[in-house]
Amino acid sequence: MFLAAFTSSGPREVSPDATLLSRLLQRDVSAFEQLYDRHSRLVYGLVLRILEQASTSEEVVQDVFLQLWRNADQYDASRGPFVPWLCTVARNRALDHLRLKSERQRRREDQPDVLPSVVIAPEYEKALDEKRRAERVRALMASLTPQQKRAIELAYFEGLSHSEIAATLKEPLGTVKSWIRNGLLRLKEGLQGTT
Amino acid sequence: MKSCDQFRELIEGYALGALDPEDRAALEAHLATGCPDCAKAVQEARWLVCQLAYAAPEAAPSDMLKGRLMQTVRAEAQAKPHVMPVKSAIPFWLWAGVAALLAFSIYSAWNTRRLQNEIRQANERAAVLQAERQKTEQELALAKREAMILMDPSSVKINLKGSDAQGPQLEAKWHSQWGVVVMGENIPMPSPHHVLQLWFIPKAAGKMPMPSMMIRPDANGKFVLLVSNPPESMDATKALAISEEPEGGSPWPSNPPRYSGGVS
Numbered sequence: 230m231f232l233a234a235f236t237s238s239g240p241r242e243v244s245p246d247a248t249l250l251s252r253l254l255q256r257d258v259s260a261f262e263q264l265y266d267r268h269s270r271l272v273y274g275l276v277l278r279i280l281e282q283a284s285t286s287e288e289v290v291q292d293v294f295l296q297l298w299r300n301a302d303q304y305d306a307s308r309g310p311f312v313p314w315l316c317t318v319a320r321n322r323a324l325d326h327l328r329l330k331s332e333r334q335r336r337r338e339d340q341p342d343v344l345p346s347v348v349i350a351p352e353y354e355k356a357l358d359e360k361r362r363a364e365r366v367r368a369l370m371a372s373l374t375p376q377q378k379r380a381i382e383l384a385y386f387e388g389l390s391h392s393e394i395a396a397t398l399k400e401p402l403g404t405v406k407s408w409i410r411n412g413l414l415r416l417k418e419g420l421q422g423t424t
Numbered sequence: 425m426k427s428c429d430q431f432r433e434l435i436e437g438y439a440l441g442a443l444d445p446e447d448r449a450a451l452e453a454h455l456a457t458g459c460p461d462c463a464k465a466v467q468e469a470r471w472l473v474c475q476l477a478y479a480a481p482e483a484a485p486s487d488m489l490k491g492r493l494m495q496t497v498r499a500e501a502q503a504k505p506h507v508m509p510v511k512s513a514i515p516f517w518l519w520a521g522v523a524a525l526l527a528f529s530i531y532s533a534w535n536t537r538r539l540q541n542e543i544r545q546a547n548e549r550a551a552v553l554q555a556e557r558q559k560t561e562q563e564l565a566l567a568k569r570e571a572m573i574l575m576d577p578s579s580v581k582i583n584l585k586g587s588d589a590q591g592p593q594l595e596a597k598w599h600s601q602w603g604v605v606v607m608g609e610n611i612p613m614p615s616p617h618h619v620l621q622l623w624f625i626p627k628a629a630g631k632m633p634m635p636s637m638m639i640r641p642d643a644n645g646k647f648v649l650l651v652s653n654p655p656e657s658m659d660a661t662k663a664l665a666i667s668e669e670p671e672g673g674s675p676w677p678s679n680p681p682r683y684s685g686g687v688s
Contacts, residue, residue, distance in 0.1 A: 256501050258494070258497055258498055258501050261494075261497055262494060262497075265490060265493065269484075269485055269489075269490070270482050270483065270484050270485075271477060271478070271480075271482065273483050273484065273485040274480045274481055274482040274483040275477045275480045277480070277481075277483050278480035278481065279480075283486075286485075287485055287486065287489045290485055290489060291489060291492065291493055294493055295493065295496065295497075298497050298500070299500070309471075312474075313470075313471060313474030313475075313477075316474050316477035317470075317474055319477075320477065359478075362475070362478055363478040363482065365478075366475050366476070366478035366479050367478065367479055370476075370479045381440075381476065382479075384437075384440045384441075384442040385440060385473065385476045385479075386480070388441065389442065390442050390443065390444050391437055391442050391443065391444055391447075392444050394442070406433070406437060409436060409437055409440065409442065410433060410436045410437065413436040413440075413469070413472055413473070414436070416472060416475070416476075417468070417472050420472070420475065
């Protein structure tokens, strides 16, 4: 039921996250703790997948949640669901960390800053709890061809560009673009069919 | 130029942040045109990309992380017990605009008042200069008239002899059209609270002397007096006389003449 409160159509309910976030704006420490308990595993898992190092990942997760505590007003609940916003913040922060150690930092500076607040749930969004959603996404990813899955993972978890992925996989650029696009479209179709 | 369909092929890569700079610039330029279909597709693609977070293996952070976080948060909550500022309903740029407008209005009002003061002061200066100019023109006209009376050969010269034969003598010139000029030097000052007054003595028997202008010699006893409109014509005037009269003048002579001369 969580995401239903943030969908762009249909009757709206106040989600637990929305309630907790409104309390967070009033500096409610208990609300912050509950938000952390609800989402820290997802955020930490994402960051650890990107950085592959526990201590650094915990530093990033700490930064993400402190940013939430200190700048909760930056999240506009009317513009999109909370969890995708939080995951986007965490991914950006983790990729920044990753790129600080690489020569790709310069390219990162040229990248658009994908503002988390504009992540809007599409009309086909179904109200899945996080556990079922994770199971569904992992199942759909497993259903992709190995090339599609690998290309998407290189882009999402390692922050590589199309041309960098093509160089990494030693495949033509157009082929890599097709793998990523077709893989994501397959994922979209799968989520649309989720009930 | 790429078609909308070709841009749609870039949208998933854009949401992933995986587009190379050229493709990204081309798509952003297209989005900047306001294409509603592509804008909606970008929104959906971003949401889709966010779902990839669930593909990461779930893992639990250490209890120490939560401990550190809660310690920091509790400390900050106690240090800053105030309510976190909520986004203002009025954006900063609007406040800035209102402030700029207010400042401009105050400046305009101040500037208008300053300009009005400057205009008023300029008008006052212009009026003073105008008055001075008129006075100068009048003085110049009188001086010119005096010169014409004194220089014109048709003017009649009149010597005004003093009652004291050893004293100074005055001189007058009378032009039938321009008036009379009376002048003298080394004239003794009149008694305190008295002035010298010019009289026109008519020829007609029994007619009283006609009072004219007051004479005020300077510190050296010198004066030049122009009488533009004598009360009597030259033909009807027997003589000119000057007597000492109380300050302000008299309607008729109250003292014997100190200087007098006949009009020939």
